[in-house]
Structures are given as C-alpha cells and as structure tokens.
Amino acid sequence: MTPALPASSPPPNWVESGHPLGWLINRLLAVEPLRQLLFWQARRLIIRTAEGRGIAWRQRREQLRLAAEPLLAASTNPAATTPAYYRARFHAYEQGNLCWAAACEAEQATDSMALRVWPQESDLAPELAQQRLRGAIFAAIEPSLSGPLQRVLDIGCSVGVGTFALRDWLVQRQRQQPLDQPAPLQLEGLDLSPEMLAVARVREAEWLASTAAATSPAPIHAWHHAAAEATGLEAGSYDLVTLQFVCHELPQAATRAVLAEAARLLRPGGVVALVDQDPDSELIRRLPAPIATLLKSTEPYLEEYFRLDLPAALVAAGFHGVRREAVDPRHRVLVASR
Ligand SMILES: C[S@@+](CC[C@H](N)C(=O)[O-])C[C@H]1O[C@@H](n2cnc3c(N)ncnc32)[C@H](O)[C@@H]1O
Numbered sequence: 001m002t003p004a005l006p007a008s009s010p011p012p013n014w015v016e017s018g019h020p021l022g023w024l025i026n027r028l029l030a031v032e033p034l035r036q037l038l039f040w041q042a043r044r045l046i047i048r049t050a051e052g053r054g055i056a057w058r059q060r061r062e063q064l065r066l067a068a069e070p071l072l073a074a075s076t077n078p079a080a081t082t083p084a085y086y087r088a089r090f091h092a093y094e095q096g097n098l099c100w101a102a103a104c105e106a107e108q109a110t111d112s113m114a115l116r117v118w119p120q121e122s123d124l125a126p127e128l129a130q131q132r133l134r135g136a137i138f139a140a141i142e143p144s145l146s147g148p149l150q151r152v153l154d155i156g157c158s159v160g161v162g163t164f165a166l167r168d169w170l171v172q173r174q175r176q177q178p179l180d181q182p183a184p185l186q187l188e189g190l191d192l193s194p195e196m197l198a199v200a201r202v203r204e205a206e207w208l209a210s211t212a213a214a215t216s217p218a219p220i221h222a223w224h225h226a227a228a229e230a231t232g233l234e235a236g237s238y239d240l241v242t243l244q245f246v247c248h249e250l251p252q253a254a255t256r257a258v259l260a261e262a263a264r265l266l267r268p269g270g271v272v273a274l275v276d277q278d279p280d281s282e283l284i285r286r287l288p289a290p291i292a293t294l295l296k297s298t299e300p301y302l303e304e305y306f307r308l309d310l311p312a313a314l315v316a317a318g319f320h321g322v323r324r325e326a327v328d329p330r331h332r333v334l335v336a337s338r
Contacts, residue, residue, distance in 0.1 A: 008310075021289065076194040154187070240271050241273070314334065319337060
C-alpha cells in the first residue's frame with residue numbers, strides 16, 4: 001500500500017460557485033447576451049495575443065481547413081457515441097470541440113497555452129515553450145516507468161501536438177535503452193472530435209514530408225475516433241496511457257469512467273499519466289478577476305475539475321503508487337501504476 005498523497009488545495013475562489021467572486025462570475029455568465037459578448041471578447045483577445053507572439057493564427061487556420069476537410073470521412077467512426085457533456089460550448093466555440101474552427105485553431109491555441117505558462121518571458125518562441133512544457137511532463141513520468149515502452153495511447157489527443165511530442169520523447173527514450181533489437185514502437189491517438197483527428201492527420205502528413213521525419217521516422221500507428229470512456233480497444237494491451245490537458249474538460253463522472261477505461265487498457269504494471277491545471281499553482285489561484293471570468297466562460301467543467309480529488313479517483317479506478325509533481329508554474333502531472 002502506498003501512503004495517500006496530501007490533499008490538494010481547495011478550488012481557487014474564482015472557480016467556486018459558493019464563493020462571492022465565483023458566484024458573481026456565474027451570474028454574469030448566465031446572462032446570455034453578456035456571455036456571448038464575453039465569448040467574443042475572449043476569442044478576440046486570444047487571437048490578437050497569439051498573433052502578437054508570432055503564431056500565424058488565422059493564416060494557419062485556413063491552410064489546415066483546406067487540407068483537413070477531405071479527411072473528415074476517414075477520421076470518423078460511425079460507431080463512436082458522443083456523450084451529452086461533450087457537446088457543451090468550449091473555448092468560445094458554440095459547438096465546442098465538434099467544429100472546424102476549434103480543430104483548425106487547436107494547434108495555435110496549444111502554442112498560445114504554452115506561452116502563457118511563462119508570462120514573464122516575452123521573447124520565448126512558441127515552439128520552445130511547447131518543447132519546455134512537454135519535456136517537463138515526460139521527465140515527470142519517467143521515474144514511474146521500468147523498461148521499454150512498446151504500445152502507448154494518447155487519450156484526448158486533439159490535433160496531435162502532445163502526441164507528436166510524446167513520439168519524439170519515446171523515440172529518444174528507445175534509443176537510450178540498451179537493446180540490440182528494440183521492439184517496434186506503437187503510438188496511437190484517440191479523440192472524440194473527427195475534425196480534430198482530420199487535422200491531426202494533416203499535421204502528421206506535414207511532418208512525414210519534413211526533414212525531421214527523414215532522420216527519425218516513427219509514424220503514429222492509429223488515430224482512433226472514440227469516447228475516452230468506451231474506447232473499444234484491446235484490454236491489457238498498453239504500457240502507457242497519457243491524458244494531456246483532458247481532465248479539466250470532463251465532468252467528474254466522466255473522469256472516473258475514463259480512468260476506469262485507462263485501467264482496463266493497461267497491462268499489469270502499465271502506467272497512466274495525467275497532466276492538467278495544478279490546483280496548488282499560485283499563478284492559477286491568483287488569476288485577476290477579468291481573466292478568470294473569461295476563462296470560466298470558456299471551460300464548462302472547471303469547477304468540477306478543481307473539486308475532484310484526482311489521486312483518490314486514480315486509486316478508486318484500480319491504480320497504485322500515485323505520484324504528483326508540479327511541472328511548471330501552472331500544471332501538475334499525476335502518474336500511477338496499474
Ligand atoms: C485541451 S484538448 C487536449 C490537448 C492535447 N492532448 C494536447 O496535449 O495538446 C482536450 C481534448 O480532449 C478531447 N476529449 C474531451 N472529452 C473527451 C472524451 N470523452 N473522449 C475523447 N476525447 C475527449 C477533446 O476533443 C480535445 O481534443
């Protein structure tokens with residue numbers, strides 16, 4: 001038995017609907033014209049800030065859409081079922097993750113997110129911020145691993161930014177293993193948005209055509225369109241399952257169901273790793289009220305996320321050896337074994 005981790009901090013005041021600030025924010029968001037105005041403001045601010053930092057937001061959106069639209073059918077699994085909570089408005093998109101705008105702006109939004117981790121470093125390039133963010137995540141997973149990783153699933157892969165970083169780390173890790181004949185690496189992404197998966201395929205094709213792939217080819221084995229809580233994938237067949245920035249998009253019941261599914265997919269001794277917003281982060285706890293309002297207007301399950309005791313949920317799903325590590329000023333990684 002591993003000792004239980006000390007409890008995380010309670011939700012930030014701005015998240016808690018019972019706190020006067022949280023209550024006020026919820027009341028403002030309940031006024032439809034005001035909510036729409038906030039959505040619009042949030043979007044404008046996000047795009048303007050990103051373009052100011054060198055992310056070609058609108059240009060890249062058009063480029064991706066043109067290339068991804070023909071791949072929609074190949075990215076859609078007609079048998080996938082979409083839970084009602086997934087259809088909520090997210091990130092200032094009325095159709096949440098199920099639309100082209102969300103899919104074709106996800107790469108840019110993910111790079112902007114990485115830049116926001118280090119707000120003081122105004123010269124930091126988006127790709128360097130992304131590398132630093134992912135490098136810290138994978139370094140935090142490493143101590144829970146023993147031996148080579150062969151089959152890996154990235155749940156909530158979106159357009160593959162985290163999946164590709166995972167691939168680079170896995171390839172590098174495999175090279176460092178003292179094996180003459182390393183087993184072939186099988187990395188898979190899974191998401192419930194066919195539009196996101198179509199964009200992931202475009203991004204992968206771009207990568208395969210790049211010089212990086214010429215020296216280190218390791219294509220993603222499969223892009224699965226399925227719900228994370230009912231993947232339909234083979235039980236006990238994965239060495240590592242990752243959930244990068246997914247849990248804050250889930251109601252608590254869904255998080256519990258997804259963790260149970262991850263436990264089902266992992267072989268005994270396999271590892272699950274979650275990275276997401278850190279309830280103990282001072283930067284998050286002290287967000288200025290206007291920013292907090294914008295954030296809350298775009299993340300419907302944030303309060304549920306911050307209220308959930310994730311280490312306890314991991315144990316309840318059948319995991320042990322839960323470790324928690326703050327990996328940057330905003331995020332923490334939880335790692336546990338099956
Ligand atoms: C913030 S994005 C994750 C970003 C990506 N993992 C990364 O590291 O850059 C969250 C993703 O989780 C996916 N997602 C949310 N709920 C899901 C569910 N129940 N099943 C599958 N995917 C889900 C969304 O479609 C979205 O692409």
